[in-house]
Amino acid sequence: MADTFPLAMMITPVKPGTRGQAVLERIGASVVLPPKKKMQLLVNPVSFVPPSMPCPQLTPENLCGIHKTKPIRCRTMPFYAYKDEDHQTDLLQPRGGWLCDTSDAAPVVYRDHRIVDRADFEAERGRLLDQASAIRRYADLLLKHSPAMMARVAKAAQTTPTGRVVASFVSYLRYDRGLDLAAFARAQHSLLRDWDTKTSGNPKMTEFNAYYREAAVELERYL
Numbered sequence: 177m178a179d180t181f182p183l184a185m186m187i188t189p190v191k192p193g194t195r196g197q198a199v200l201e202r203i204g205a206s207v208v209l210p211p212k213k214k215m216q217l218l219v220n221p222v223s224f225v226p227p228s229m230p231c232p233q234l235t236p237e238n239l240c241g242i243h244k245t246k247p248i249r250c251r252t253m254p255f256y257a258y259k260d261e262d263h264q265t266d267l268l269q270p271r272g273g274w275l276c277d278t279s280d281a282a283p284v285v286y287r288d289h290r291i292v293d294r295a296d297f298e299a300e301r302g303r304l305l306d307q308a309s310a311i312r313r314y315a316d317l318l319l320k321h322s323p324a325m326m327a328r329v330a331k332a333a334q335t336t337p338t339g340r341v342v343a344s345f346v347s348y349l350r351y352d353r354g355l356d357l358a359a360f361a362r363a364q365h366s367l368l369r370d371w372d373t374k375t376s377g378n379p380k381m382t383e384f385n386a387y388y389r390e391a392a393v394e395l396e397r398y399l
């Protein structure tokens with residue numbers, strides 16, 4: 177998806193005892209923050225697009241332009257495999273702009289806190305479990321070698337609700353020697369430059385614009 181979405185890694189501290197997050201023990205990472213406070217971390221790759229902008233793959237007809245190859249994250253929507261299956265109710269409340277059929281005639285998708293058609297949810301959960309050890313290794317090394325990143329995570333952990341920290345996608349790729357960084361850079365670099373241009377000068381998109389610019393510069397050494 178490097179030629180399709182502007183990619184980033186999102187790190188979100190999760191306060192101990194947060195409901196619906198028991199699965200994080202299996203798929204997330206953890207960190208010990210000063211003074212010796214252990215916290216779970218949700219670490220996920222994301223398409224880093226400002227919330228006020230549509231997905232770049234949404235067509236003018238409001239359809240998915242890559243329906244057959246869209247990410248498994250989209251297939252599982254509105255369910256969320258990063259969260260316990262019995263805590264999905266709040267995800268079923270339609271948000272502004274959603275066209276979901278919630279009438280009595282609509283098919284039941286969630287019953288007794290269990291997802292009725294489970295194929296996509298289980299496929300996504302399976303992939304999260306498969307990647308869990310790589311994610312943990314990444315978080316351990318990133319926070320061990322970057323005091324600045326550790327400080328940002330510690331700060332995000334202090335707010336209520338907790339904040340999130342964005343790291344470059346290439347920061348993840350560096351820890352996986354099986355991946356081709358040059359191929360990733362070739363596919364992602366011009367896309368980041370396009371997003372830099374699209375968001376430049378918009379005061380509501382400063383965080384995103386800075387990310388695109390810095391991530392593009394970071395990639396240039398691999399081109």
Ligand code: SF4
Pocket residue numbers: 231232233234235239240241242243246247250
């Ligand atoms: S389904 Fe996913 S890839 Fe397709 S338009 Fe929606 S968010 Fe984008």
